Amino acid sequence: MSITASINLQRGSFQLEVKLELPAKGITALFGRSGSGKTTILRCIAGLERVNSMSLSVNGDVWQDEQLFLPVHQRALGYVFQEASLFPHLNVERNLMFGYNRVAKAQRQICFTETVELLGLSSLLKRYPEQLSGGQRQRVAIARALLTSPRLLLMDEPMASLDQSSKAEILPYIERLHASLGIPIIYVSHAIDEVSRLADYMVLLEQGRVLAQGPLQELLTRTDLPLAHSANAAAVIKARVQAHSDDYISELQLADGQCLSISQQNIALGTEVRARVLARDVAIALAPPQQFSVNNCLAVTLLEISDDPNPGHVLLKLALSDQVLLSRISRRSLQRLALQPGQLLYALVKAVSLDL
Numbered sequence: 001m002s003i004t005a006s007i008n009l010q011r012g013s014f015q016l017e018v019k020l021e022l023p024a025k026g027i028t029a030l031f032g033r034s035g036s037g038k039t040t041i042l043r044c045i046a047g048l049e050r051v052n053s054m055s056l057s058v059n060g061d062v063w064q065d066e067q068l069f070l071p072v073h074q075r076a077l078g079y080v081f082q083e084a085s086l087f088p089h090l091n092v093e094r095n096l097m098f099g100y101n102r103v104a105k106a107q108r109q110i111c112f113t114e115t116v117e118l119l120g121l122s123s124l125l126k127r128y129p130e131q132l133s134g135g136q137r138q139r140v141a142i143a144r145a146l147l148t149s150p151r152l153l154l155m156d157e158p159m160a161s162l163d164q165s166s167k168a169e170i171l172p173y174i175e176r177l178h179a180s181l182g183i184p185i186i187y188v189s190h191a192i193d194e195v196s197r198l199a200d201y202m203v204l205l206e207q208g209r210v211l212a213q214g215p216l217q218e219l220l221t222r223t224d225l226p227l228a229h230s231a232n233a234a235a236v237i238k239a240r241v242q243a244h245s246d247d248y249i250s251e252l253q254l255a256d257g258q259c260l261s262i263s264q265q266n267i268a269l270g271t272e273v274r275a276r277v278l279a280r281d282v283a284i285a286l287a288p289p290q291q292f293s294v295n296n297c298l299a300v301t302l303l304e305i306s307d308d309p310n311p312g313h314v315l316l317k318l319a320l321s322d323q324v325l326l327s328r329i330s331r332r333s334l335q336r337l338a339l340q341p342g343q344l345l346y347a348l349v350k351a352v353s354l355d356l
């Protein structure tokens with residue numbers, strides 16, 4: 001099952017021409033610079049734009065094609081905007097009930113109490129929007145959208161108007177939607193750290209065109225795309241929390257049995273997590289170094305060496321079992337170590353430089 005869309009639209013001098021084939025589960029990020037067309041795509045999917053040439057089907061159901069145009073209210077979707085647009089005269093509970101009551105009982109697929117718990121709203125139900133922080137308001141907006149039992153949830157930079165601490169507060173709730181709900185989410189963002197943390201799949205947009213679409217980990221590390229060559233280029237490594245040690249280090253287990261040590265995290269053992277590893281934080285050795293402060297020394301295979309925008313730097317693509325790591329090193333080191341694709345190497349990563 002998938003979500004497929006083909007959109008052709010002209011607005012002033014801006015032309016949007018995209019074909020999307022998205023998985024009907026998990027979080028898909030629409031990622032691109034300001035003005036690349038992300039919001040316009042969401043609006044088209046929601047039926048808010050009249051487009052001359054567009055088709056859209058969600059899990060095999062046609063919502064739009066040459067003959068058919070389902071109006072917004074007939075598209076089973078939830079929409080969360082940058083700013084939560086809650087009714088100021090209704091308390092949280094009644095704001096939520098507003099979404100919930102819009103759906104006939106027989107069609108409700110989402111339980112009120114579970115949604116309230118999922119988004120941590122139990123203690124806020126009697127409060128009015130003006131008594132909530134920005135992050136809390138957004139959690140209410142997300143819950144309200146979910147309570148309409150959508151088949152698709154659209155989120156347009158839901159954290160853009162939040163400060164750093166509110167972002168940190170709301171992120172785990174959005175992450176949880178993943179595991180707890182079967183509803184696919186299309187998530188617009190231009191923040192790569194946010195996308196790396198949340199998305200499973202990514203559409204890379206540039207000036208109204210799709211530059212690439214595919215699984216997040218693959219697109220982040222494709223050396224023919226700009227992400228891998230940006231200053232903050234990073235790979236996402238999936239691992240499971242295996243142990244918390246007394247010396248404030250948490251051990252993450254990778255699929256091949258190797259371990260990644262990171263600064264201690266307050267996460268339950270067994271949880272699957274993502275570590276974001278910046279290319280510039282990964283050093284290379286031909287053999288495991290001795291008497292060295294770096295905690296992580298991972299056995300990897302060199303897949304590819306490519307030029308980087310800085311002529312003094314090169315980018316190495318490394319296989320870490322079935323995942324990929326990036327390392328940015330100096331051209332001088334590349335020559336000094338005489339690195340060649342296929343070589344077995346050791347990737348050195350400081351525990352303190354790893355982010356979850």
Ligand SMILES: Nc1ncnc2c1ncn2[C@@H]1O[C@H](COP(=O)(O)OP(=O)(O)OP(=O)(O)O)[C@@H](O)[C@H]1O
Binds near residue numbers: 014033038
């Ligand atoms: N009605 C319109 N008339 C003319 N131009 C438009 C119209 N609507 C959108 N555009 C243009 O389309 C382009 C894409 O806009 P859109 O809001 O989709 O981009 P975006 O990637 O979501 O950007 P941002 O990250 O800044 O929200 C922009 O250049 C915008 O100015």
